[in-house]
Amino acid sequence: MKLSGAEILLRALELEGVDKIFGYPGGAVLDIYDRLPFSPIKHYLTRHEQGAAHAADGYARVTGKVGVCFATSGPGATNLVTGLATAHIDSVPVVAFTGNVPTFMIGNDAFQEVDTVGITRPITKHNFLVKDVKDLADTVKKAFYIAKTGRPGVVLVDLPKDVTREIADFFEEEYKSPVQIRSYKPVLKGHPGQIKRAAKAIATAERPVLYIGGGVVSSGAADLVVKLAEVANIPMTATLMGLTAVPGNHPFFLGMLGMHGTYAANMAVTECDLLIAVGARFDDRVTGRLADFAPNAKVIHIDIDSAEIGKNKTVDIPIVGDAKLVLEELLPEVEKQVVKNREFYAVREKWILKVRSWAERYPLWYEPSDVSIKPQFVIQKIYEVTKGEAIITTDVGQHQMWVAQYYKFKFPRQLVTSGGLGTMGFGVPAAIGAKIGRPDKTVFCISGDGSFQMNMQEIVTAVQHNVPIKVAILNNGFLGMVRQWQGIFYDKNYSQVHMDVQPDFVKLTEAMGGVGFRVEKPQDVETVLKEAMLINDRPVVIDFVVDREEDVFPMVPPGGALREMILPSYGKKKAKKAV
Amino acid sequence: MERPEHRKHVISVLVENQPGALARIIELFSSRGYNIESLNVGHTEDPSISRITMVAKGDEHTIEQIVKQLRRIIDVFKVRDLTDKKKLDRELLIVRINVDSNEKKEEAKRLVEIFGAQIVDISHDTYTIELTGDEEQVDAFLELIKPLGIREMARTGRVAMVRALQGDTFSDKKEFQ
Numbered sequence: 225m226k227l228s229g230a231e232i233l234l235r236a237l238e239l240e241g242v243d244k245i246f247g248y249p250g251g252a253v254l255d256i257y258d259r260l261p262f263s264p265i266k267h268y269l270t271r272h273e274q275g276a277a278h279a280a281d282g283y284a285r286v287t288g289k290v291g292v293c294f295a296t297s298g299p300g301a302t303n304l305v306t307g308l309a310t311a312h313i314d315s316v317p318v319v320a321f322t323g324n325v326p327t328f329m330i331g332n333d334a335f336q337e338v339d340t341v342g343i344t345r346p347i348t349k350h351n352f353l354v355k356d357v358k359d360l361a362d363t364v365k366k367a368f369y370i371a372k373t374g375r376p377g378v379v380l381v382d383l384p385k386d387v388t389r390e391i392a393d394f395f396e397e398e399y400k401s402p403v404q405i406r407s408y409k410p411v412l413k414g415h416p417g418q419i420k421r422a423a424k425a426i427a428t429a430e431r432p433v434l435y436i437g438g439g440v441v442s443s444g445a446a447d448l449v450v451k452l453a454e455v456a457n458i459p460m461t462a463t464l465m466g467l468t469a470v471p472g473n474h475p476f477f478l479g480m481l482g483m484h485g486t487y488a489a490n491m492a493v494t495e496c497d498l499l500i501a502v503g504a505r506f507d508d509r510v511t512g513r514l515a516d517f518a519p520n521a522k523v524i525h526i527d528i529d530s531a532e533i534g535k536n537k538t539v540d541i542p543i544v545g546d547a548k549l550v551l552e553e554l555l556p557e558v559e560k561q562v563v564k565n566r567e568f569y570a571v572r573e574k575w576i577l578k579v580r581s582w583a584e585r586y587p588l589w590y591e592p593s594d595v596s597i598k599p600q601f602v603i604q605k606i607y608e609v610t611k612g613e614a615i616i617t618t619d620v621g622q623h624q625m626w627v628a629q630y631y632k633f634k635f636p637r638q639l640v641t642s643g644g645l646g647t648m649g650f651g652v653p654a655a656i657g658a659k660i661g662r663p664d665k666t667v668f669c670i671s672g673d674g675s676f677q678m679n680m681q682e683i684v685t686a687v688q689h690n691v692p693i694k695v696a697i698l699n700n701g702f703l704g705m706v707r708q709w710q711g712i713f714y715d716k717n718y719s720q721v722h723m724d725v726q727p728d729f730v731k732l733t734e735a736m737g738g739v740g741f742r743v744e745k746p747q748d749v750e751t752v753l754k755e756a757m758l759i760n761d762r763p764v765v766i767d768f769v770v771d772r773e774e775d776v777f778p779m780v781p782p783g784g785a786l787r788e789m790i791l792p793s794y795g796k797k798k799a800k801k802a803v
Numbered sequence: 804m805e806r807p808e809h810r811k812h813v814i815s816v817l818v819e820n821q822p823g824a825l826a827r828i829i830e831l832f833s834s835r836g837y838n839i840e841s842l843n844v845g846h847t848e849d850p851s852i853s854r855i856t857m858v859a860k861g862d863e864h865t866i867e868q869i870v871k872q873l874r875r876i877i878d879v880f881k882v883r884d885l886t887d888k889k890k891l892d893r894e895l896l897i898v899r900i901n902v903d904s905n906e907k908k909e910e911a912k913r914l915v916e917i918f919g920a921q922i923v924d925i926s927h928d929t930y931t932i933e934l935t936g937d938e939e940q941v942d943a944f945l946e947l948i949k950p951l952g953i954r955e956m957a958r959t960g961r962v963a964m965v966r967a968l969q970g971d972t973f974s975d976k977k978e979f980q
Contacts, residue, residue, distance in 0.1 A: 341823065342826070345823070345826060345827060345830055346830055346834050349877065350877040350878075351823070352823075353823070370877060405877065406880070407818070407819055407877065407878055407879060407880045408877045529875065530871055530874070531868070531871035531872050531874070531875050534864075534867065535868060535871075
């Protein structure tokens with residue numbers, strides 16, 4: 225079949241199972257957009273290319289499918305950059321297509337020309353510049369394969385305008401044949417000998433902890449990891465990216481670890497004699513001072529990316545492989561070993577009691593108020609009103625950490641947040657992508673007044689495409705996390721963090737075609753949330769005017785050891801139960 | 804003396820002969836802050852595959868990371884640290900020196916003969932000399948020729964290959980299929 229490059233691209237996307245894409249047209253992609261109306265693929269026009277990249281990312285995170293975005297050359301491509309870097313560092317499968325100037329003009333500083341593959345090389349798993357329409361179909365096929373296999377990541381395909389215009393043969397049957405990339409063969413199955421060693425270590429450890437990362441969520445290993453914890457009585461902690469792998473109210477779950485982790489999680493890791501890391505990468509926000517991270521523990525590290533093993537922390541039992549496949553092999557081995565060890569449950573019981581005593585003694589806590597709205601309280605109310613079933617997207621800052629602490633997730637892929645890159649402005653467009661990927665779920669973007677203003681234009685996108693997302697702005701009139709650091713480490717020298725000059729978010733939302741609310745009293749929080757839940761034909765933005773100087777605790781000072789956490793003051797009387 | 808934990812490593816990489824591949828490798832060094840001493844690229848017996856020989860300095864952990872990070876690159880087939888392998892290890896030097904007196908001419912000819920080098924270009928007051936050898940030989944030659952006055956020089960950096968009798972030749976065709 226003879227097709228133009230644009231037609232080949234769209235047909236190939238269809239064969240990849242893509243039915244929704246996010247993008248923004250421009251000169252270099254005119255030929256693609258010219259053919260788009262004749263394709264069954266639905267295109268969501270955003271208001272900024274960054275929004276398209278984040279939406280594709282949000283879509284991919286909630287569905288597990290590859291997210292796809294389009295942009296034109298030059299500024300279109302550079303506007304994608306933050307979005308692609310965000311997805312890539314969190315190992316989200318996204319394929320981006322950018323237009324470029326025709327092949328004969330490349331390198332000429334032509335209008336809207338940039339070296340897109342050069343710019344995006346460090347923030348993609350791989351990228352391609354297609355110079356000949358004959359290579360296009362094969363390149364698209366490889367791009368999807370690379371994005372979704374092994375450790376998932378971002379792949380960018382740069383398409384010079386002439387490549388999208390020219391005609392070539394397209395053979396569907398050939399497209400459907402398996403991909404061959406001779407230099408790329410990801411290792412998926414764990415080494416059986418290492419798995420046996422790991423099982424033995426798990427069964428004989430006195431104080432083990434499971435340290436669960438985003439890899440568990442993306443490989444679909446959440447149930448298995450929880451089963452492992454239950455079979456071998458192991459307390460669990462998770463990173464920001466791994467939080468949704470474990471039901472938030474699971475009796476063995478200690479909550480998040482790291483800089484804003486719970487006391488119990490951070491102490492358990494500090495005191496453990498066996499650390500079982502699954503799909504996690506020992507990021508500095510997790511480990512604090514490395515030398516004091518699980519200082520007395522033997523370390524098992526299961527990861528699909530061998531470069532992550534031993535990168536930051538020395539590992540005793542490395543297992544390279546897909547978390548799900550490795551856990552499938554590991555579980556029966558652990559079961560066998562546990563039966564052999566008669567002392568097992570008695571030894572474990574002691575450890576679990578100790579960990580629980582930490583959780584009871586130093587729970588997450590904030591000083592409740594009848595006068596001002598506490599940001600943590602808003603998150604607890606959102607949790608209640610959504611019955612813990614909403615997909616939550618966040619921006620970056622204090623609100624993000626409070627979400628991680630106070631929203632108890634129920635199922636994998638329920639939290640969409642920029643963990644590695646920490647991208648403010650991610651929440652709203654990611655919520656749009658998430659809602660499009662999971663229209664059956666309530667999608668709540670929990671944001672801050674600073675972050676929301678970074679990509680608030682995307683509310684218009686939600687209105688145009690009838691995507692009824694909900695946004696809660698925890699508005700403290702500050703860049704709260706920066707203010708918190710300035711408060712604790714820079715003598716309260718609040719430099720350039722005042723955000724008291726703001727748009728009227730209610731009017732602004734209404735001007736964009738959504739519904740806006742403002743809540744100023746704690747008594748109104750629940751009522752307005754319930755009202756917002758009834759609106760399902762438009763986006764809703766709720767501006768919660770919250771306590772201005774609330775800090776996120778616990779907090780491990782940068783460069784400090786996890787056990788050196790700053791705890792909340794616990795007020796006059798300590799909270800009775802862990803929240 | 805150099806600290807043993809910071810010794811030079813010879814890393815050999817087989818990679819798709821494509822423009823992006825080399826760019827990714829070089830970028831890896833700059834973005835992750837690794838030091839690269841020399842880098843040499845040329846195609847192999849299969850023109851679609853290039854061999855990159857690089858010399859990098861660092862402790863064992865850094866070198867291990869370099870090897871692992873190189874392996875993550877999609878276009879990379881195979882990476883090996885050849886430092887402790889029995890290997891052939893060569894470098895090409897081209898150096899132009901001053902020979903503005905007969906004594907200097909004689910001294911240059913003597914060194915050229917001892918090192919098995921060749922004079923490949925002459926002018927009335929310069930010799931241009933070509934030498935192939937391992938890094939130590941090249942360094943020694945330069946040290947001795949330096950007093951004559953070096954006008955200009957170019958070194959290729961090392962290329963290396965494991966000796967055949969090591970029994971584990973690097974570019975095993977079967978692995979590429």
